[in-house]
Amino acid sequence: MKVEFTDPPDYAHPEDWAVAYISVKTPFFKGMYGCNITTADFYPIYDSLSRLYNDLNGEAFFEDIEGNLKISIKGDGVGHFCATVKARSSFDYRSSLEFCIDFDQSYLPDMVNQLERIIKKGPDIN
Numbered sequence: 441m442k443v444e445f446t447d448p449p450d451y452a453h454p455e456d457w458a459v460a461y462i463s464v465k466t467p468f469f470k471g472m473y474g475c476n477i478t479t480a481d482f483y484p485i486y487d488s489l490s491r492l493y494n495d496l497n498g499e500a501f502f503e504d505i506e507g508n509l510k511i512s513i514k515g516d517g518v519g520h521f522c523a524t525v526k527a528r529s530s531f532d533y534r535s536s537l538e539f540c541i542d543f544d545q546s547y548l549p550d551m552v553n554q555l556e557r558i559i560k561k562g563p564d565i566n
Contacts, residue, residue: 443477443509462509464527466539473529475508479559486555489513492521493548506530519545 443460460477464470481504488500497517503510510526521543528536 462527464525464537464539466541469537469539471527471537473508473527475504475530476506477504477508481505482555482558485511486552486559489548489555490552493545493552496545507533521545521548 443462457476457478459474461472461474463472481502485500485502488498492498492500492513492515495517496515496519498515500513501511508528508530510528512524513521514524515521523541523543524538525541526536526538
C-alpha cells in the first residue's frame with residue numbers, strides 16, 4: 441500500500457490538509473483512489489506503531505477523519521504482525537476493499553520513519 445501526497449486543495453488549510461492518492465496492491469486486487477487527508481490523522485498510528493516496534497505486542501490503528509482508510513496492525517509479541525486494511529473512496533462509500541497482510545518486525549523501522557517524515561513535513565511531503 442502506498443500513500444502519495446499532491447498539492448493541498450484550494451479550499452483547505454495548506455498546513456493541515458492535502459490531497460492523497462492511496463494505491464493498494466495485493467496478489468489478487470489493485471486499485472487507486474484520491475482523498476483528502478490531514479497530517480493530524482497520522483499522529484495516533486505513529487505513536488502506537490513506535491510503541492509496537494519496541495514491545496512487539498499490542499495494536500496500532502490508523503483512521504483518517506473522513507473514513508477513507510482504516511488500518512489495524514496487531515502484534516503477537518514475538519515479531520509477527522497482521523495488518524487489516526479497509527480502503528474506501530469518499531466518492532462512493534458503498535465500494536471498499538478489505539484485506540489482511542502478514543509481515544514481520546523487519547518492516548516496522550521503515551514504517552515508523554515514513555510516518556515521522558509525514559508528520560514533520562505535513563502536506564509538503566514530496
